[in-house]
Amino acid sequence: MADFLLLALLAGLGVALVSGPLGAFVVWRRMAYFGDTLAHSALLGVAAGLWFSIAPGIAVIVICLLMAIGLLALQRQQALATDTLLGILSHSSLALGLIAMYLIPGARVDLESLLFGDLLAVTALETLSIWLVAGFVLGLIYWLWTPLLSITVHEDLAQVEGVNVGLVKTCLMLTLALVIAIAMKVVGVLLITALMVIPAATARRFAISPAQMAVLGSVAGMIAVCLGIAASWWWDTPMGPSIVLSAGLLFLVSLARRARQQKA
Amino acid sequence: MQPLLNSNDICLQIAGKTILDHVSFQLFPRQILTLIGPNGAGKTSLVRIILGLLKASSGTVAFPRPLRIGYMPQKLHIDATLPLTVGGFLALADRHRKRCRDALERVAISHLYDQPVSGLSGGETQRVLLARALLRKPDLLVLDEPVQGVDVNGQEALYQLITQIRNESGCGILMVSHDLHLVMAATDQVICLNQHICCHGTPEAVSASPAYTELFGVRTALYTHHHDHQHSLHGEVEDCGDHHHG
Structure with a gap:
């Protein structure tokens, strides 16, 4: 197998692995649109990185975190419904990011690779950083598993029971920002949430506990990465979208199975 | 006896609107205290302040000794x-x-x-x-509308269970309800809240007080519920006769 294909596979698997548990929380907490908004603002992060000559990965994480904190603060105002707010910010930040790209003097940016990923161009160093970040995020989720689940089930109850809700939520935002930063190369900003939401939704059909759903989400995501890369190799289709489409097809197949626990 | 909880002059304003107005009361061990009041009376806000989920604009909630609080949310x-x-x-x-x-x-x-x-x-x-x-x-159980979404027979069973828990464990219980009559047998003290404390005392005293009647009207006070069927523990109707409610 060609080296670049092996690197692509490794990078994709790393992102899929961490997307399972994180995606489960995105689905349980109904944060899909929230994740989308953060992902769109990642483009702004890349622009900021180029503008201020910071490593794009770092800039993306910082911008996503700022966006997440800003969103949480705005949600508390309750003047606008959350999805309206997200709709405003999601598309404004995407538009701002695109314009910022064009305004950067001298920089020729490959927009398509940012929007839809460029897995074949992934370097060994990038693959390594994907696995390091994935490992860190998985560790954090494992460590905070019970409080994370507790605030997902009932925030007030968790707080009365002594969970530091603000801190745990901030950690969840941090992991989301980190995963967006590493997933950009794989599927691009427009398709990142798909990689979290679709495998988790697929896993729901087979899982009888939250932990099982998180693990099965990773498995479904990793199968989708393998299928997508293979399909892209055989039919010469773009890799990021092929991975997402594979995940979507897996979900369709999973529909054939009746959801467990829904009979009760 | 030392109280479990001392609420001193709690006031809460949100966006210029008064939600709670100088609310003071005490809760003692083994005591069941019920907060009643119409919708928007500030019951849930008061409970959230006591639980530390919401900050009062002024006033304090003091626990003379460290407490373990068990909380049962509304839903x-x-x-x-x-x-x-x-x-x-x-x-x-x-x-x-x-x-x-x-x-x-x-x-x-x-x-x-x-x-x-x-x-x-x-x-x-x-x-x-x-x-x-x-x-x-818990030393203190805080129950926000514990019988919400439960049918009337189930409500009685649940209130009995709450009383039994108090008797067995000796904890204090703070409970929110919007219906005094259902909760009457299960509570020692009642606080009738409508931003401020309208009246408080034993359930009998509160239901006889003019402030209570003014707040809830005579109709509510006379309301009774007639049953024409039995419920199992889980609330399924076991024997349906003619169904006339209200």
Whole structure:
């Protein structure tokens, strides 16, 4: 197998692995649109990185975190419904990011690779950083598993029971920002949430506990990465979208199975 | 006797609107205190302030000695995408399986341990929430509308259970309700709240007081519920005769 294909596979698997548990929380907490908004603002992060000559990965994480904190603060105002707010910010930040790209003097940016990923161009160093970040995020989720689940089930109850809700939520935002930063190369900003939401939704059909759903989400995501890369190799289709489409097809197949626990 | 909880002159204003106006009361060990009041009277806000979930504009809540608080929220909404069993739900508060099973036993739903939380009936959900509050071995139980979504017969059973828990464990109980008559047998003291404390005392005294009648009207005070069917523990109607409600 060609080296670049092996690197692509490794990078994709790393992102899929961490997307399972994180995606489960995105689905349980109904944060899909929230994740989308953060992902769109990642483009702004890349622009900021180029503008201020910071490593794009770092800039993306910082911008996503700022966006997440800003969103949480705005949600508390309750003047606008959350999805309206997200709709405003999601598309404004995407538009701002695109314009910022064009305004950067001298920089020729490959927009398509940012929007839809460029897995074949992934370097060994990038693959390594994907696995390091994935490992860190998985560790954090494992460590905070019970409080994370507790605030997902009932925030007030968790707080009365002594969970530091603000801190745990901030950690969840941090992991989301980190995963967006590493997933950009794989599927691009427009398709990142798909990689979290679709495998988790697929896993729901087979899982009888939250932990099982998180693990099965990773498995479904990793199968989708393998299928997508293979399909892209055989039919010469773009890799990021092929991975997402594979995940979507897996979900369709999973529909054939009746959801467990829904009979009760 | 030292009170469990001292609420001193609690005021709450949100966006210039007065939600709570100088609310002061005490809660003693083994006492069941019920907050009643119409919708928007500030009951839930007061409970949230006591739990530390909301900050009062002025006034304090003091606990003379350190307390373990068990909290039963008004409702539980679990997304259907979350495959959580009753056992898993309780494990969030206490990983010890045996203690979780015992807590379920105490609220008489041990058979639900492996059931998904999202498929429970109203009465079952309330009992699961109560079990979780009990897992903390609380000195103070705070119950926000504990019988919400439970049919009337189930409500009586639940209030009996709450009284029984108080008798067995000796904890103090602060409870929110909007219907004095259902809660009458289960409570020692009643505070009638409508931003400020309108009246307080034993349930009999409160229901006879003019302030209470003014707040709820005579119609509510005379309201009774006629039953023409039996309910099982889980709230299913077992024998349906003619159905006339109200």
